[in-house]
Amino acid sequence: MGFARYIPIAFLVAGLVLVQQVTQHTGTTFYLTQLTMAAYYALVITGLCLLMGYAGQISLGHAGFFAIGGYIPAALTTYNLEPLREKWLVQTLDAAGLLTAGQDLYGQQVLHVHPWPSCILALLLTAGLAFVIGMPVLKLKGHYLAMATLGFGTIVYRVFLAMPLFGEADGISAVPPFPLLPGVTVSGDFAARTENYYIAFGLLIVGLLFLINLVHSRIGRAFRAIHGSEEAANAMGINTPRLKLQAFVISAVFAALAGVFLTHYNGGIGPSEASVMKSIRYVAIVAVGGMASLWGVFFMGILLNFMSLRGMFGTYDDAVFGVILILIMLFAPNGLLRLHLWQRMRRWRGVDKPKSRTE
Amino acid sequence: MRRTMTSLLTAMLVFCVAAFVAPVGVKAATPKAETVKVGAILAVTGGASFLGGPEARTIQMLADELNATGGINGNKIELIIKDSAGDPEKAISFAKQLIEEEKVFAILGPSTSGETMKIKTICEQAKTILLSCAAAEVIVDPVAKYVFKTPQKDSDAVKKIYGEMKRQGISKIAVMSGNTGFGQAGKGQLTKMAPEFGITIVMEEVYDKTATDLSAVVAKMMSNKDIQAVVNWSIVPAQGILAKNMRQAGWKVPLFQSHGFGNIKYVEVGGAAAEGIIFPAGRLLVADVLPNDHPQKTVLLKYKNDYEAKFKEPASTFGGHGYDAFKILCRAIGQVGPDREKVRDAIENMKGFVGTGGVFNFTPADHNGLDIDAFAMLTVKDGKFVLYNH
Numbered sequence: 001m002g003f004a005r006y007i008p009i010a011f012l013v014a015g016l017v018l019v020q021q022v023t024q025h026t027g028t029t030f031y032l033t034q035l036t037m038a039a040y041y042a043l044v045i046t047g048l049c050l051l052m053g054y055a056g057q058i059s060l061g062h063a064g065f066f067a068i069g070g071y072i073p074a075a076l077t078t079y080n081l082e083p084l085r086e087k088w089l090v091q092t093l094d095a096a097g098l099l100t101a102g103q104d105l106y107g108q109q110v111l112h113v114h115p116w117p118s119c120i121l122a123l124l125l126t127a128g129l130a131f132v133i134g135m136p137v138l139k140l141k142g143h144y145l146a147m148a149t150l151g152f153g154t155i156v157y158r159v160f161l162a163m164p165l166f167g168e169a170d171g172i173s174a175v176p177p178f179p180l181l182p183g184v185t186v187s188g189d190f191a192a193r194t195e196n197y198y199i200a201f202g203l204l205i206v207g208l209l210f211l212i213n214l215v216h217s218r219i220g221r222a223f224r225a226i227h228g229s230e231e232a233a234n235a236m237g238i239n240t241p242r243l244k245l246q247a248f249v250i251s252a253v254f255a256a257l258a259g260v261f262l263t264h265y266n267g268g269i270g271p272s273e274a275s276v277m278k279s280i281r282y283v284a285i286v287a288v289g290g291m292a293s294l295w296g297v298f299f300m301g302i303l304l305n306f307m308s309l310r311g312m313f314g315t316y317d318d319a320v321f322g323v324i325l326i327l328i329m330l331f332a333p334n335g336l337l338r339l340h341l342w343q344r345m346r347r348w349r350g351v352d353k354p355k356s357r358t359e
Numbered sequence: 360m361r362r363t364m365t366s367l368l369t370a371m372l373v374f375c376v377a378a379f380v381a382p383v384g385v386k387a388a389t390p391k392a393e394t395v396k397v398g399a400i401l402a403v404t405g406g407a408s409f410l411g412g413p414e415a416r417t418i419q420m421l422a423d424e425l426n427a428t429g430g431i432n433g434n435k436i437e438l439i440i441k442d443s444a445g446d447p448e449k450a451i452s453f454a455k456q457l458i459e460e461e462k463v464f465a466i467l468g469p470s471t472s473g474e475t476m477k478i479k480t481i482c483e484q485a486k487t488i489l490l491s492c493a494a495a496e497v498i499v500d501p502v503a504k505y506v507f508k509t510p511q512k513d514s515d516a517v518k519k520i521y522g523e524m525k526r527q528g529i530s531k532i533a534v535m536s537g538n539t540g541f542g543q544a545g546k547g548q549l550t551k552m553a554p555e556f557g558i559t560i561v562m563e564e565v566y567d568k569t570a571t572d573l574s575a576v577v578a579k580m581m582s583n584k585d586i587q588a589v590v591n592w593s594i595v596p597a598q599g600i601l602a603k604n605m606r607q608a609g610w611k612v613p614l615f616q617s618h619g620f621g622n623i624k625y626v627e628v629g630g631a632a633a634e635g636i637i638f639p640a641g642r643l644l645v646a647d648v649l650p651n652d653h654p655q656k657t658v659l660l661k662y663k664n665d666y667e668a669k670f671k672e673p674a675s676t677f678g679g680h681g682y683d684a685f686k687i688l689c690r691a692i693g694q695v696g697p698d699r700e701k702v703r704d705a706i707e708n709m710k711g712f713v714g715t716g717g718v719f720n721f722t723p724a725d726h727n728g729l730d731i732d733a734f735a736m737l738t739v740k741d742g743k744f745v746l747y748n749h
Contacts, residue, residue, distance in 0.1 A: 030459040034452055162538065169540030170473035170495065171447055174480065188451070190459065192487065262448075268477040270447035309452040315404050315442045317449075 016201050032197040036311040039200035040262040042301030046287050047254025053292035055247035056227030060279045061149035064156035065252040067274030069259025072122035074172040074269050076113040115178040119260045130252035138244045157274040171270030178264035184266045277318050284325035290335020395697045396436040397465040398457035405444035413678030414726050421685045426562050431693045450474035458485045467684045468492050479506050481597030490684035499726040507726045510722040515731040517548045519639040520615050529587040531564040533580050537593030545592030545617050561585050570597045574604040581610045594619035599628025606632035621676050639734040641676045644744040658713050659693035689731040
């Protein structure tokens with residue numbers, strides 16, 4: 001393969017620039033808003049693709065990891081530490097340069113944690129949590145694993161819904177922009193849209209490159225061996241528990257990273273981001289994209305989220321993803337882009353029998 | 360490799376088609392020159408659909424009615440309703456879409472406080488009028504120049520309840536609330552304002568919004584002989600169940616509910632036990648029995664009859680919030696024409712607007728415009744809502 005596997009990336013970059021230029025010249029840059037948001041969701045979904053498509057482990061709790069990534073920075077960067085300024089902890093943090101002081105929209109003096117430390121904390125916390133949860137949970141298989149991760153997702157949802165610190169049912173608003181580097185800021189300002197489009201897709205491409213390299217490496221082959229047959233992989237000397245855990249933690253961190261960025265981009269987060277419907281949506285999109293096809297999952301992630309965020313599914317939004325999941329599982333288990341429709345329909349009508357499988 | 364490239368190209372093609380062709384097609388179908396575009400972001404589906412559903416139906420009904428009768432001084436309203444399902448991220452996406460792409464004149468909704476708070480700054484930045492149908496007081500406090508809300512204040516509901524308790528000589532109470540945003544906000548206000556009225560909250564209980572039996576909680580509260588009354592704050596059938604469980608246990612203390620009780624379905628759940636429940640609410644529920652000279656009577660009766668005739672379901676105060684938002688906007692446009700800055704000023708200085716929620720008097724410092732008189736104390740008599748007369 002060699003460099004050939006990077007050619008699609010070059011095409012992708014060219015395509016992204018083209019989209020941006022076209023919107024610029026037709027005065028339709030507003031499309032970039034939903035594209036940016038879709039890119040962050042696609043980051044969760046490509047991470048989940050590694051876990052589901054390659055390592056063969058399902059997770060119905062990824063909205064939980066996304067929400068942890070979103071809520072921790074949201075809470076830290078909006079919680080006003082000004083009244084606690086005298087406390088030693090606050091003073092230590094301030095001395096370490098981890099806090100930012102300023103005034104809010106209404107002229108009140110505020111002191112918040114800087115987005116960088118809160119971002120790092122959120123990622124570490126997610127990785128740690130994924131590790132602790134993953135260790136026992138990944139011993140389970142199939143339905144049992146799905147149920148355990150579903151349980152985890154529900155717990156996260158309930159915790160965010162119940163804690164006043166996280167704004168309960170209303171979530172957290174007025175999350176400040178994230179000054180990533182000098183001159184590069186993640187923010188939902190109308191003026192910063194093009195910049196944020198490139199930030200989001202830049203992050204997504206870095207994530208993709210990482211995943212592409214990973215799945216083509218020795219570890220990636222081991223993942224696929226586990227997917228094929230865990231027992232056989234074990235017999236070949238692959239440390240299956242450790243590898244499964246690695247895939248789980250990596251995909252959780254991807255979800256959390258998307259959560260951090262999207263929350264700063266949106267300027268807020270609500271409990272709906274942690275809901276089970278979101279987890280199911282992620283799984284559905286991985287399935288549509290073809291499970292073990294990073295590119296398919298990537299494009300479906302962008303496309304379906306883009307359409308959903310533009311309200312194209314109207315009142316049937318959640319239903320659409322449920323139906324998609326069912327249809328894909330029934331008729332195109334390898335994903336929409338690899339659907340050999342005619343062959344399948346002929347087979348359905350019994351014209352030609354499926355090739356005999358050796359099982 | 361070839362397969363990757365093929366799928367890549369296919370996906371890009373699909374993507375381009377979806378992104379650019381579809382919206383252009385939609386736009387070409389509705390070319391109108393002299394229309395005022397109004398966006399609405401409402402939770403038509405999802406957990407908050409009991410709010411967004413009636414709001415969306417009401418606003419659509421009013422817009423159709425208005426356009427059929429020639430619009431506002433000839434200006435027709437083009438309504439774009441977006442279903443957010445109560446999800447803040449969708450509300451954000453839709454708000455940006457409505458503002459920039461549709462270039463709407465104003466946005467009605469969202470239905471929930473969480474969503475409203477997420478788009479408050481966006482509307483403020485884009486100088487787009489937002490008339491929220493959500494209740495939380497943080498929406499208009501601190502005041503944002505372009506943001507208004509139509510539902511009554513929670514704190515006024517609490518004042519109304521505590522005022523009545525004071526009159527009855529009640530000073531020790533138990534507070535029950537559902538674990539929803541509505542319940543939490545109400546509980547917060549109840550706790551905050553209790554000292555002001557010399558009331559002590561002896562016991563607090565939170566129950567799940569899906570609760571179907573509360574007899575255990577009732578037994579626990581009953582054992583505390585200090586409790587003189589119970590206040591319950593939620594928007595779920597448990598409101599009726601609680602009344603039932605209390606009467607079954609033979610506990611005879613007065614039961615107060617929030618304005619969330621204003622749906623006749625909950626009375627049906629409670630049956631005979633619901634008799635005598637006291638709660639504050641907008642006057643929509645008792646429109647028929649209001650005295651003829653009450654300023655709201657004609658407005659309320661017309662809305663109620665129109666809505667019920669059209670949708671074959673009882674009108675709720677929530678739909679009324681949508682009614683008020685739409686009518687306030689139309690009245691302001693009628694006064695000064697479709698100029699956004701002038702309309703904003705007109706809303707801010709609007710006085711004596713008779714809506715379903717009460718009589719609105721906006722000021723630069725008060726972007727809600729309702730006071731405690733927007734609430735009336737109601738009770739249940741013979742399975743119906745009636746005005747409470749002490």
